Amino acid sequence: MVPWAVRCCLATVRWLPVVFITAVVAWSYYAYVIQLCIITVESVPEKIIYLLLYHPFLILFAWSYWKTIFADPSPVPKQFYLSDSDVQRFQTAENEEAQRQILAKMARERDLPVQCRTVTGAYRYCEKCKMIKPDRAHHCSVCGTCILKMDHHCPWVNNCVCFNTYKFFVIFLGYGLLYCIYVSLTVLKYFIQFWSGGAGQGMGRFHILFLFFTAAMFAISLASLFGYHCYLSSQNRSTLESFRPPIFRSGPDKNGFSLGARANFQEVFGDNKKTWFLPMFTSMGDGVSYPTRVDANAANTYNTMGNTASPSFGDGVTYPTRTVDDDSDQLLGQRQRWAEEGDVNSPSGQTRYSAFDNEVVITAPKYM
Secondary structure (H helix, E strand, C coil), rough: CCCCCHHHHHHHHCCCHHHHHHHHHHHHHHHHHHHHHHCCCCCCHCCCCCCHHHHHHHHHHHHHHHHHHHHHCCCHHHHHHCCHHHHHHHHHCCHHHHHHHHHHHHHHHCCCCCEEEEECEEEEEHHHHHHHCCCEEECCCCCEEECCCCCCEEECCEEEEEECCCHHHHHHHHHHHHHHHHHHHHHHHHHHHHHHCCCCCHHHHHHHHHHHHHHHHHCCCHHHHHHHHHHHHHCCCCHHHHHHHHCEECCEECCCCCCCCCHHHHHHHCCHHHCCCCCCCCCCCCCCCCCCCHHHHHHHHHCCCCCCCCCCCCCCCEEEEECCCCCCCHHHHCCCCCCCCCCCCCCCCEEEEEECCCCCCCCCEEEE
16 A cells, blocks of 8 residues: 555656646746737737737637546446455456356346457456456556546646547647647747847847747647547547557457548547537547447447447447347357467467357458
8 A cells, every 4th residue: 555645745746747838838828928929029910910819729728738637537337346246256266267257247247338358358357446347448557447448648637548538638739739830830930030130139039939949849749649649539549559459359450449530530529510629528429338340340240239229420330238248158168268469379380369169260350
């Protein structure tokens, strides 16, 4: 158990990046509004235009940053947690197979909408939280709990980027980039004048010089990060899933949750165009169950989930609501084993995925 004083110190240190960003933004406001627009710019129409355009960028940037910091990661529903008696039975099970049987029985009895598996084909289980992990959920060591659709823990917002906060995080990056680009472009003319020594005196000159350098530096950093997360959003993939693809019953598939560019965008930003780019929570779904590419092509692939009667979004894609696990009997009575590349080799020397012992060998499809 970590001492109370140590936990307080760690909590304080984690807020330092947020304090730093807030201080930089506050200083940029002074440098831009006071030193540039009020003191340096001589033309009144130019001052008005600069100030009228500047404040909307600042407000949207600060609003989205605030929401990213203080939005609570949604908790995992209670039905995914094991009871004390279940935990005792799980921990005292004779072997791994017995543990898998316990998790499979619990998932079936509680009707848990879980499609993802471990490399051994078992349900994903969190030893620290004592729970079956929902699809796309991961344990955050900083927050100390499992997080729904966890992307990563960001120190610059001191919060987990996850199902509840991902939209806020993406538009925070977007508005931060627009803010920095706008400041850089409007300051550029006066930066050149001051740098060449043709105008300006005193400390105000240095404020504007540093303002340009700071805005340009942050713009470059935000451009790469924002572009990367736009790509992930278009693929319906989290940062963790880009490094370790989710494993389904048919094997790993990094594009397993991808429903097409439009449907992927709507899953994060919602189906109301008026609120797409506002820091308001409009993401679709409950953070627990997700439609998959498999649901849309169930005719020639597996389907572990029942579907709702009415469509949600995308081309005929529906959100799964209940578990109809075809593997329950086999999980309870037979051995299931998945082999990751490099772990188990076939006699021919090629790695392959094997399903249940009494079923055919399935070669996992590879997607770009």
